[in-house]
Amino acid sequence: MTEANSDKYVGRALKRREDPRFITGTGRYTDDIQLHGTLHAAMVRSPYPHARIRSIDKASVEGMPGVVRVLTGDDVKEAGIGSIPVGWLLPDLKTPAHPAIAQGEANHVGDIVAVVIAETRTQAEDAAAQLDVDYEALPSVALGSAALAEGAPLVHDDIPGNVAFHWEIGDEAALNEAFKRAKHTVKVKLRNQRLVANPIEPRASLAQFAPASGEYTLYTTSQNPHVHRLILAAFVMNIPEHKLRVVSPDVGGGFGTKIFQYQEEVIVLLAARLLGRPVKWSARRSEAFVSDAQGRDHETEVELAVDDENRMLGFRVNTVANLGAYQTLFAPAVPTYLYGTLCNGVYKMPAVHVKVTGAMTNTVPVDAYRGAGRPEATYLVERTVDVMAHELGLDPAEFRRLNFIGPDEFPYQTPVALVYDSGNYEPALDQAMGLMNYRALREEQARMKGGKTILGVGLISFLEACGLAPSALVGQLGAQAGQWESSLVRVHPTGKVELYTGSHSHGQGHETAFTQIAADELQIPIDDIELIHGDTGRMPYGWGTYGSRSAAVGGSALKLALQKVTAKMKKIAAHLLEASPDDIEHEDGQFRVKGAPDKAKSFFDIALMAHLAHNYPEDLEPGLEATAFYDPKNFVYPFGTHIAVVEIDTDTGKVKLREYGSVDDCGPLINPLIVHGQVHGGVVQGAGQALWEEAAYDDEGNFLSGTYMEYAMPRADDVPFFKNGHTVTPSPHNPLGVKGIGEAGTIASTAAVANAVMDALWHEYGITHLDMPYTSEKVWRAIQDARGRQAGTQAADD
Numbered sequence: 001m002t003e004a005n006s007d008k009y010v011g012r013a014l015k016r017r018e019d020p021r022f023i024t025g026t027g028r029y030t031d032d033i034q035l036h037g038t039l040h041a042a043m044v045r046s047p048y049p050h051a052r053i054r055s056i057d058k059a060s061v062e063g064m065p066g067v068v069r070v071l072t073g074d075d076v077k078e079a080g081i082g083s084i085p086v087g088w089l090l091p092d093l094k095t096p097a098h099p100a101i102a103q104g105e106a107n108h109v110g111d112i113v114a115v116v117i118a119e120t121r122t123q124a125e126d127a128a129a130q131l132d133v134d135y136e137a138l139p140s141v142a143l144g145s146a147a148l149a150e151g152a153p154l155v156h157d158d159i160p161g162n163v164a165f166h167w168e169i170g171d172e173a174a175l176n177e178a179f180k181r182a183k184h185t186v187k188v189k190l191r192n193q194r195l196v197a198n199p200i201e202p203r204a205s206l207a208q209f210a211p212a213s214g215e216y217t218l219y220t221t222s223q224n225p226h227v228h229r230l231i232l233a234a235f236v237m238n239i240p241e242h243k244l245r246v247v248s249p250d251v252g253g254g255f256g257t258k259i260f261q262y263q264e265e266v267i268v269l270l271a272a273r274l275l276g277r278p279v280k281w282s283a284r285r286s287e288a289f290v291s292d293a294q295g296r297d298h299e300t301e302v303e304l305a306v307d308d309e310n311r312m313l314g315f316r317v318n319t320v321a322n323l324g325a326y327q328t329l330f331a332p333a334v335p336t337y338l339y340g341t342l343c344n345g346v347y348k349m350p351a352v353h354v355k356v357t358g359a360m361t362n363t364v365p366v367d368a369y370r371g372a373g374r375p376e377a378t379y380l381v382e383r384t385v386d387v388m389a390h391e392l393g394l395d396p397a398e399f400r401r402l403n404f405i406g407p408d409e410f411p412y413q414t415p416v417a418l419v420y421d422s423g424n425y426e427p428a429l430d431q432a433m434g435l436m437n438y439r440a441l442r443e444e445q446a447r448m449k450g451g452k453t454i455l456g457v458g459l460i461s462f463l464e465a466c467g468l469a470p471s472a473l474v475g476q477l478g479a480q481a482g483q484w485e486s487s488l489v490r491v492h493p494t495g496k497v498e499l500y501t502g503s504h505s506h507g508q509g510h511e512t513a514f515t516q517i518a519a520d521e522l523q524i525p526i527d528d529i530e531l532i533h534g535d536t537g538r539m540p541y542g543w544g545t546y547g548s549r550s551a552a553v554g555g556s557a558l559k560l561a562l563q564k565v566t567a568k569m570k571k572i573a574a575h576l577l578e579a580s581p582d583d584i585e586h587e588d589g590q591f592r593v594k595g596a597p598d599k600a601k602s603f604f605d606i607a608l609m610a611h612l613a614h615n616y617p618e619d620l621e622p623g624l625e626a627t628a629f630y631d632p633k634n635f636v637y638p639f640g641t642h643i644a645v646v647e648i649d650t651d652t653g654k655v656k657l658r659e660y661g662s663v664d665d666c667g668p669l670i671n672p673l674i675v676h677g678q679v680h681g682g683v684v685q686g687a688g689q690a691l692w693e694e695a696a697y698d699d700e701g702n703f704l705s706g707t708y709m710e711y712a713m714p715r716a717d718d719v720p721f722f723k724n725g726h727t728v729t730p731s732p733h734n735p736l737g738v739k740g741i742g743e744a745g746t747i748a749s750t751a752a753v754a755n756a757v758m759d760a761l762w763h764e765y766g767i768t769h770l771d772m773p774y775t776s777e778k779v780w781r782a783i784q785d786a787r788g789r790q791a792g793t794q795a796a797d798d
Helices: 019-023 073-078 121-130 144-148 172-180 225-237 263-275 285-291 374-392 396-403 425-436 438-448 471-476 510-522 550-576 603-612 672-691 744-765 776-797
Strands: 039-045 051-057 067-072 112-118 132-137 163-170 184-195 204-210 215-220 244-247 279-282 295-306 312-324 351-360 453-463 485-491 497-501 529-532 584-587 590-593 596-602 625-630 639-649 655-665 722-726
Touching (some): 039 121, 039 263, 039 285, 051 112, 067 073, 067 263, 073 263, 112 121, 112 263, 144 295, 144 312, 144 351, 163 172, 172 295, 172 312, 184 374, 184 672, 215 263, 225 244, 225 263, 263 279, 295 374, 312 374, 374 396, 374 453, 374 744, 396 425, 396 453, 425 453, 425 639, 425 655, 425 722, 485 550, 497 510, 510 550, 550 590, 550 603, 550 625, 590 603, 596 603, 672 722
Parallel strands (some): 215 244, 312 351, 497 529
Antiparallel strands (some): 039 112, 067 112, 163 351, 184 295, 204 215, 204 279, 295 312, 453 639, 485 497, 584 590, 590 596, 639 655
16 A cells, blocks of 8 residues: 555544534535525415415515515416325325425424515515415314324324324234243333434525526435435426436435425425526524424333243334324334334344334324434333333343343344344443443442432443345335445546445535545545535435445445456556456555566556556456445344433432443444444434423424423533443445444433433332433422322331
């Protein structure tokens, strides 16, 4: 290798190459893009959870300063714009129409009923606030179980009983037999509350239309530009796909909420065509609360059975999943295939059965949110495992150890469809216990018992399935998309390299990690390599970034393309050096003849000759680039053990997250600094659900937490410094051996922090379970109730 690249890049904790532009304010986000003549759109949103739209008086604002046009559902219908489709189908799925602008009825607070287009954003918003809309309020419902109750108001007349689907997986008869043999069982009712994603950059869209060519350009905050292009062109706008270019520039976080097709993107495209000028919309934070897809919202009853040796026999799950008012892109998949199939956890459970009912309600639609189904599954498995351990009088760590799938049992077929490719759970548990000095924590907990401050230790062992695959399988399960990824590697005559990927970065650090992979394969300095993504006009087709798929799927496609390039370079070198390609070694940045180190050509020499073709193999085409497509054979299965330590003030109920440690296994670490950063962010996000966050509605669907005054986000001073460790169990299914890490922290930490809180309350007061979030008031009330029961018991004994 060259002096600049004397060590391998993969495995090094390099600072992110993209960060300088972010921290200096020179990133290019959608709202930064200025096109000549741009008009601005403001959405008029329903203040009612459910309402009939009697009339919209356009004339009430058409004379206001700067107003150019008012659009309603009638304009959308007249333009032939289609309903926003669902991207994952289930048997007998009931799917309501989802128009870009409500037609006749608004079905949740925030549903778009009209749009005002004006010369400036302020003018558009002023007019939108004044538009006269006559509503008739209709009966509504917000809670999933309430929506399924007999006589509940219907969200959509064509979906009887508000039931979107019934879904189940596993052998119910085998589970019933397992419970008959059980020595001990526990039953717990769990609520996985609804959340708002809150990426730092709100959603935004800017559309431009060229009448002469009929071509559209959409700049938008998307995690998967090609998917947006496909849906918009083929299913909504009804235009040829090559007539729409989707550009997703720098994106300030997504967390899943920017995967989906939204109404506002359709609206700006239509408005740009109707008005012949660019049209932009950028969300206010208050809009994001009532328009971004929300997450979680499960009501679940679970049962766990063990035998007389405390080994798990079976796990029963019955869940009501609240889908909100419409079904968006992945909505049917999240509480089914991304949830039910993970209910086996890391344990040998002979029988598992999961039932899920999807309920329509008058609330913001629910879809994938960081982890998408796997945090929900991990929470219910790990919370229930802790309840059983406490009931049995066992240490939670040792109860888990007793029931782990062994390292010699892989590949492991679960009762709920998945085949775990690899794993070794006990070393991660041992390392985490050592990292946190687990035994000392238990001793400290015993010493603090009965004091003003009590200690809780929450331990969880988890796995997730990410990098959805293969395409043929997910297609059979209902996915209306492929799950492969693409990459193009282009070497220029100067030896500089461009990488093109269908994966999209919105905080994951692709511009660093992907170029590290390339620098090692090509053996050139990393500064000679650039990653290009986020533009359907420049890159090969790809399926974007979600489900922790970028490194395992996108990185693997890149690796294959790089290998094609180096193989061609060896052939060119062999020709120039008058040797056989089999005798060419690629080492230290040079292509050498084996046994003759003086006979060598540099990377630059080969790159230049590939383009000059002056002295060139007759059987090779000129140029030096390669495209590869990678379709995984299986999911990848990251796993780990996380331990949270909390202190609870028994006088106030306040919970303090005192310590947190994690040991994750995501296979080989491409960049440890990025991996740790992903874990840190994920842990805080998951802890936010456990302790602070909730998207709260009243019974009718009025949104009660629509600003940061009511929706509590974690802050820097709410969390401690984290301790991080790793084990390495490579995936056998991809050329890098890597597994996902972007969601692992969130998948693990909600359950870990919840178990820590309940561990403290169990040991001190015998409280078995409380629903999240563990606010001071909720914990204080539980303590007061427990103290009252204890006092009553003592009085009765006296």
